[in-house]
Amino acid sequence: MESDDQISSEGLVPSDKLAYLEDAPAAALVEDSMPGIADFNQPENFFNRELSHLQFNARVLHQVINENHPLLIRLLFCCIYSSNMDEFFEIRIAGLKQQIKYGRESVGADGRSPAQTLQALQEQIHELVSLQYELLNNDLIPALADERINFLRRTDWTPEQQDWIASYYEREISPVISPIGLDPSHPFPRLVNKSLNFIVELDGKDAFGRETGLAIVPAPRSLPRLVKLPAEISNGDCLVFLSSIIHAHADDLFPGMEVKGLYQFRITRNADLVLEEDDMEDLAQALRGELLSRRFGDAVRLEVADNCPEPLVNFLLQEFGLAETECYRVAGPVNLTRLMAVSALVNRPDLQYPNFNPSTPAELRHQDSIFEVIARKDILLLHPFQSFTPVIDLLRQAAKDSNVLAIRQTLYRVGAKSEIVAALVDAARRGKEVTVVVELRARFDEAENLELASKLQEAGVVVVYGVVGYKTHAKMILIVRREDKGLKRYVHLGTGNYHAGNARLYTDYSLLSCDDQLAEDVHRIFLQLTGMGKALRIRKLFHAPFTLHSKLIELIGREAKIVSEGNGNGYILAKFNALTEPRIIAALYAASCAGVKIDLIIRGICCLKPGVKGLSENIRVVSVVGRFLEHTRAYYFANGSAGPEGGEVYCSSADWMTRNLVNRVETCFPIEAPVLAQRVRAELESYLRDNTYAWSLLEDGSYTQVKAVRGEPAFSAQDYLLGQLTG
Incomplete structure (x- = not known):
């Protein structure tokens, strides 16, 4: 006989990672909580997960042109976009390629195959890369120059600056740089993930009579990618890229030979870790072994200077086993993430957000x-x-x-x-x-x-x-x-x-x-x-992987039942980082069709289609991308209440994603003190009023920036909370 403190397996979402979609008791459990939601589980009702993820990165990139941000913060968003895209390639693109390579393709909830998803992603990413460098070259760099923060090209160096840079090269770079000529005894080197490298086109013979014509120069990872020139030889803050310094001294690397061209490139590799958990005896030991190989996973992206000759680009693509669609030609540095160093190199607090003091209750x-x-x-x-x-x-x-x-x-x-x-x-x-x-x-x-x-x-x-x-x-x-x-x-x-x-x-x-x-x-x-x-x-508490999934569907279903039976107000207000779990989405559709008003504040991925007549016309989805990274997970269910005093409020470590609800240990906890619950709801509602950093998801999958209508004052939820809560 089972004790009151134990739960039978029938009362839980099965712990098997696939069973929650296939196991009959699990399906019955969900259907009992909300009958009929399976009718909404059709491919045309879902956005593609990866394309939605890319849309979030695009919203980050668009912060570059949002002049509500200080100038150095706009530059920071350009860098954050690059960092986000690095991880997107290392994990998401790499995962799709792995599925295709090993014939393990599984169709997503939206009905797309990995190959179809990958093709759509590549088309959009090429457009975003062009936009990013256009914003960098035409917006950010001129605006920074107006503030006397200059990225100096080699052609703009004064004689004094040339002398200082030459001395810096001899002192800091030359002793640690190692050019590699390519010949039968020097094959193409194994290059580290995301490292800066140069492919060099040479003419002439070296001391041993070799005449291969090509070399690779890996930039030492220990060296800064941006070097600030001394004030006495600068007009304002003058910054020089490491790539420019190496380029200027390329002849010193290959004495007696002619450097016909030197072009920067960067390779991105699969960085996901694969642990064979069934055969594992010691997780820590297994993980240490996998970390050693992360830097040299399969190549997934080539970034190369846009002036690199086509034969050299093709040589690199062949060397890394990549297709033309996986090559991204860039009009500037290949690793814009390193521009994050600018904020530390220049002392310009007027171009940053002002400091604030977090309060203590x-x-x-x-x-x-x-x-x-x-x-x-x-x-x-x-x-x-x-x-x-x-x-x-x-x-x-x-x-x-x-x-x-x-x-x-x-x-x-x-x-x-x-x-x-x-x-x-x-x-x-x-x-x-x-x-x-x-x-x-x-x-x-x-x-x-x-x-x-x-x-x-x-x-x-x-x-x-x-x-x-x-x-x-x-x-x-x-x-x-x-x-x-x-x-x-x-x-x-x-x-x-x-x-x-x-x-x-x-x-x-x-x-x-x-x-x-x-x-x-x-x-x-x-x-x-x-x-x-x-x-x-x-x-x-609700906790994954056991009760959280079914409890969320139960709470959504309760709102629908209250409205259907005419017993009160049905309203859901939830904030989290991503929504991908198909049964949760189907439950939200069913609730919308029952008349429940649903406001979702989702920072990143959203596979739900809002505002579709007969499906989700009562659902609104808003994304806020501002000064702070929106990370709170908080849920409000009205439970028939029409006023701010009623309803139930929960906070959670979990997003509404399959991985959180099925593959992780998560908690969801109630906020029971009425004054605290009302406060959370009010704080969530402030995001629905944002017309400065908010984006609205449309039924076609695109996002449009929310703007103040004529006569309406600008409102930022983050600025409002800063004013309300900081000291």
């Missing part, structure tokens, strides 16, 4: 014990407008408090040198029971997380890596403290990461509470992560 100011404050009431923080320091202080005080017996925490992205880690190390060294679930597979942070795990283990922290096959993406802290009435547990639940730097850039919610049932739920989830056994019943 009045209850936490000048208090000796954060535990006493949380014992009186729940605390809700919205970063970056409110400080992340209380979360750090919670751990610091827990480490030093002799009444604290144990600390448990999940870590996804944090950094080995963080104050969070220092507090955990301090707690362990003081003899407290500290257990940390480190998610080693946080993409592109794997090496740092391996270092982090080692540091914690050396201090005596018990480190586990979660559950093989399921990334631990939940953000949880549980602190056990001995008090007068016995043991008391305190929790932190968040929508973001335990990374103080990100908390200054990402919008995220943090809940600090000592609610007994909430703490018991967190305790039980930690038992699942660190031990083994049946899934335990979680009473207040």
Whole structure:
């Protein structure tokens, strides 16, 4: 007989990663929550996931021309777009190519094959590359020059500047650069992912009589890509690209030979990690092995200077096994991400956003014990407008408090040198029971997380890596403290990461509470992560991969039922980063057809088609791309309420994506204090009023920027929250 604290398998979305779409009990579970949603699960009702992802990157790029941003921030958005596209190629494009290469093509929810998706992506990406360099050359560089920030071409160097650059080359570059002539004993080198390189066309014979005509010059990764000239030889801030310096001294690399041409290029490789989990004995060891190969995965993109002769381009394409459609000719530096260095090289705060001071709730100011404050009431923080320091202080005080017996925490992205880690190390060294679930597979942070795990283990922290096959993406802290009435547990639940730097850039919610049932739920989830056994019943939290998916559909279905039966108002207001899960989308369509009004604030990918008559005419989708990275996941369900006082509010670590709801450990937690719930709803509603940084998704998949109508004042949700919450 099963106990009340265990859940039978029939009550859960099956843990098998495909079964949630195919397993009969799972399908029945969803149908019971919302009958008829399968009727909406048709290919024509979905946008393509990858094309929608690319649309988000395009919105980032369009911030370059949004003059509401300061000039150096517009340049930063140009760089962020490049960084985003690097990852898009390394993971998304690489994944499509892998499916095609190995014949594992699976049709997406929209009915497109990987080959069809890849072709459509390549066409749009070529257009975006042209737009990016047009904006750089025709908008950003002239605007920066007007502010006396100049990127100097070789033809513009004065004699004094030439002398200084020549000295810099001899001192800093020449000793570390290694040109490679191509001949039978010097085959084409294995070039590192995203590294800057040059292909050189030569004429003449070298000292050994070789006459190959070609060489490769890898730019040392240790060297800065931008060099600032001294003030005494500059008019304003003068910056020179490393590529220009190498180009100017190419003859020095090949003495006695004629350099007919030198052209920069960059190769992007598949950087996704593949772990054979069925055969794995040690996740950390397996991950270390895979990290060594990430830099040399299969090529997926060639970027090359647009003046590179066609025969050399074809040579490079053949060498990397790429097609012409995978070559991107650029009118400038091949790696614009490195332009992020400009902000550090020039001291121009007038061209940046002004600094601000995140506020701290009045209850936490000048208090000796954060535990006493949380014992009186729940605390809700919205970063970056409110400080992340209380979360750090919670751990610091827990480490030093002799009444604290144990600390448990999940870590996804944090950094080995963080104050969070220092507090955990301090707690362990003081003899407290500290257990940390480190998610080693946080993409592109794997090496740092391996270092982090080692540091914690050396201090005596018990480190586990979660559950093989399921990334631990939940953000949880549980602190056990001995008090007068016995043991008391305190929790932190968040929508973001335990990374103080990100908390200054990402919008995220943090809940600090000592609610007994909430703490018991967190305790039980930690038992699942660190031990083994049946899934335990979680009473207040929804958690993936078990109940979150079905609970969301149940809540959506409840709104539809309320409207259908005439029992009140049906309204859903939700904010998250991406919406791809087909059954969730089908449920939203069904709710819209039932008359439920639905407002979705989705920063990135959205596979739902809004505003389609007879399908989604009651659904609106808005994306906000502004100063801060929108990262909060918060959901409001009216539950028949017509006013701001009613309804239910939840915050979550999970987006409405298949990977979050099926392949990860996630939490969704209620905001129960009425004043806090009303506050979250009001903060969400501010994004619906944004006419400065908001974009509206149209039924054809395109986005249009929301603009103030005549007579309407400009409104930015982020600026509004800065004014409301910062000190």
